[in-house]
Amino acid sequence: MKQASCSVLIGVCAALAAIAEASSDRTGPAADRPMFAGWPPEGAEYALKQTWAGVTRNACVMRAGPRAEFHFAPDGDGTLLFSSSALRSAAEDPLPAGVSIVDGEGTVYCQQDQTLAVNKWTDVTAVLKNVAGRRLTVTVEAAGLDEANRIILSEPEWIPARRSAAKPSVILISLDTLRADRLCGYGYRRATSPHLDRFAREHGVVFRHAFANAPWTVPSHVSMLTAWLPSFHGVNQDFHEYRAWAANQNPRFRVLPDQIKTLPELLRQAGYLTGAFANLHPEIGFARGFASFVRREAVTEQLSLVSEWISLRKDAPFFLFLHTYEVHAPYRRAEFLTEYLDGSVVDELTPTLVGEKDYRAFLKFLRRNGLYRPELCSAMYDGGVAYADRCLGRLFAFLEKEGLLADTMIVVTSDHGEEFADHDPKKFYGNHGHTTYQEQLHVPLVIHYPRDRWAGTKVTANVSLLDIVPTVLAEVGIKPESALQGLTLHGLSDGTLSASAERSIISECTADGDEWKAVIQGRYKYVAVLEKAHDSRVTPLHNLLEEMLFDLQSDPGEKTNLAESLPAVTDRLRAELEQVLEQAGTTFVDNPTTELSPETLQRLKALGYVR
Template sequence: MSRVKNILFIMCDQLRADYLACTGHPTLKTPNIDALAARGVIFTNAFCQAPVCGSSRMSFYTGRYVQSHGATYNNVPLKIGERTVGDHMRELGVSTGLIGKTHMQADLAGMKRLGIDKGSIQGVLAAECGFEPWERDDGLHPDAFVDPNLAYNDYLREQGYEGDNPWHSFANSGIDEKGEVASGWYLRNAHLAARIDKAHSETAYMTNRAMDKIAELGDTPWCLHLSYIKPHWPYIAPAPYHNMYSPQDVIAANRGEKEKADPHPVIKAFMGHEESVNFSDEEKRRHVIPAYMGLITEIDDHIGRLMAFLEEQGRLDDTLIVFTSDHGDYLGDHWLGEKEMFHEESVRIPMIIVDPSRDCDATRGGRIHALTEAIDLIPTFVDALGGEAKPHVLEGKSLLPLLRGENPAGWRDFAVSEADYAWRGARLALKLPPDQTRAYMIRTERWKYISYDQFRPQLFDLEKDPNELIDLGTSELHAEIRNEMEETLNHWLRHRRNRTTMAHDVIEERTDTAKKRGIYFGVW
């Protein structure tokens, strides 16, 4: 029997894989996350299925590629028929809930068509990505659209932060040099301290809510998705995190002049976005990134609190812990801001897993370099809890064999990520219709190949060019490799898990058994 009883699934928003001390950042302080890694394993080659919040998370939560679940961008509803982590966990008797962000958009039209009442238990689960909404808070609350029922705003008012939207006016705003309230939505205000005590920040609040819920659940098996809103913008942190780092702590941008002089057409269009223009300015970049780093250290401090609480509760010995992110952040690398494209800064994610089982002691404190994907988590959870594999539905692979030091046969040769930039200004700059804006990444140990609708592909030799500064998409010497990678992509597309209503073993049982079941056709 597995020792794992509970799952703590921690996700940060827009945290780069290389922005932790344990993954190589030279100036960031993350001692508690580092300690987590020392108790578990760092997966050094973990990739999200889409470098944007909504579709990445839908892959995390379904265990399926974007091509399969269809939620290709933020606020594209996840189809009502898709099974999610909550469905798989509840089958195993595990109470599964959310504290924080999902960026999930409910398929209300599908619910209405099937007569599912939004207020029913099934309706709530369908609208919340299969999670019990112990407390959902997606952040991103501009004044015009603030949720009047947002619990965090109620909490802030109880602490004395008055207003219609204290999330914005206090937690994500500061006081500028003129003594005026300055919104954290503007990058120029990133150096200011948020108008809130650090004990009342979003990160502190969500950590408190997680500890309260774990204590409330007691001995009930649980899967808790603690989904932090930070270090996603607004890039503004409470004291002392706001000035914990200086411009001198910011690492040099990974970008080359040739990239800027002769970019791929799609990359060029993304370079024209406002966030890319601003992050390409070195002075502005070094003004903002210290706040991003401060937000990460704030998260680290609360991870330390949470781990101490789990130890007090006796839960460290029976809880599988995952620490990850939905995608990265360019921060000016490759002359880009935000995410969405497929450079390592955007598509590679931190992945730390702590399995308390003794059979994982062999890899504890180590690093695993096998290609892993976000969709591997649900199969890992099911496996750790003693459930049966569902390869006809779940497209990922259990990571437990790797955690146990095994070398499983048939491990993947490449990772896949997808993009759909139909909603972005880049599409307008390129004069494309909304159905011609897809892109796919195939990433092997050595090569990264990116196939675009309407445009030439990109190719990077990660062995000779690990910083992805030389695009071989037009190199005649690499034409054969591009052709092979395109065929790999086509083969992958043909083998998505679309037959999800019947398991493979049922098909095996029924193959060539028509006559035994009394069905005669073609018999003389």
């Protein structure tokens, strides 16, 4: 059976044309469409996505005064979750506040003492019983708040005491910068991933040849969460534009247009509770569809918050997105280096590894002390992989303890890989986003289907991150409103679709002023290097500077260019790429723009994206 390849990409153009017509600028993140009945409340002045202390939530700014309230009518027992804050600093900050929940007859179902602070969310959890059919009034009051100030309320979440639907929960885990060939399950010599390997062996389907659609974080994650290629979704496929934005030299930055829907948006509209713990930029659009989007750097802190978040919502279908930079440079997991490096080198590195979180500062340390060597950087990277794997083991154990592992769909993958002098002897520390070679595109993909369906299966067909959204939607029974560029992986997982089916995988990159485009089909990979077109949003193929063809089966390291010796294959794959670029050029979305926050600037400097 033959899968659709380029026709899948071309068939979505009508939808993209409509998207392009409707796209418009906005000055900041807008609140998601409300899902809580009766929201926004009558006293709301406007809605927005409010970020405080790294936590972004859908919120309403209430009318001026020390009191705010909303109403709802639950159809049974359950738990109400929401957060509150103040818009401006008060004379006393935080202020004592009270939360009450009463019905129309004056029966009190909840009375809590709280605090109300500016620049910080105060969470409210209320377990409500015997409330079916009651119209409840929820009141937040801070007597010391002046009349000119305003209370901010996040959109509430309601978790029924009894799960009313058989929809599975979904967890998507992205281990940033993890190349597939650094995992034991993908053939690596070092024991970097015992927990993920065991999970995949006992509970998952392993996709041996999964590819990122871009070799760096922003466009790849957008593709992962939307099932659209970078040329089509338009979110910063230009790496230099990203650096300029990050350095505040280009204060405006293209973001995801509202009309392209994300996976969390689609799941939220279907009744899922949504949350993200990710070190990504809400300004770009990554917070869309998430009731709560939490930015934290340390995965240990993330796991603690994730466990708490899941525990409160486990009785309802939820979607959780977990993203971590633990594998990304700077590689600083000293506790794992003793397995990979000489002890004296570890002793020399450890103080700096523990204390230095900034990419550039750590790079200077390595060079100053004669430690900037491929084998050392590679070992430090492996230490990060091993640490991330241990954290995965903790999460899997928690899910099993909570009784959630069996019925939860879990996807583990990465957005791109990393180069360790694979093709450039000078690039072996924090290097990605500059080519479309395998070390930057080949990523792990492990999917646990509920009830361990097809566990232990290994799929050898080529797949991409575009396939995650269609696969999740198919599993939970949601039909997308418009066509997507990815395909569901159910047929490959259950064996009904042949692993030898031909299919084209497209990956894209802009680096050093040139654009790299790759088409992978079967054993062959075509690469085109294009001179960037500054007068066009999509660079056409006639700007070709160089083309390469590799046989990934006999030459996985991509050392021998077969473009001239296999002209028929080269011509066929070049024609496929040309068709995709032409369609992207005629239907390209006019993306809105956003501005960089100071918090984001500091994070980007620490990761090495800003000099």
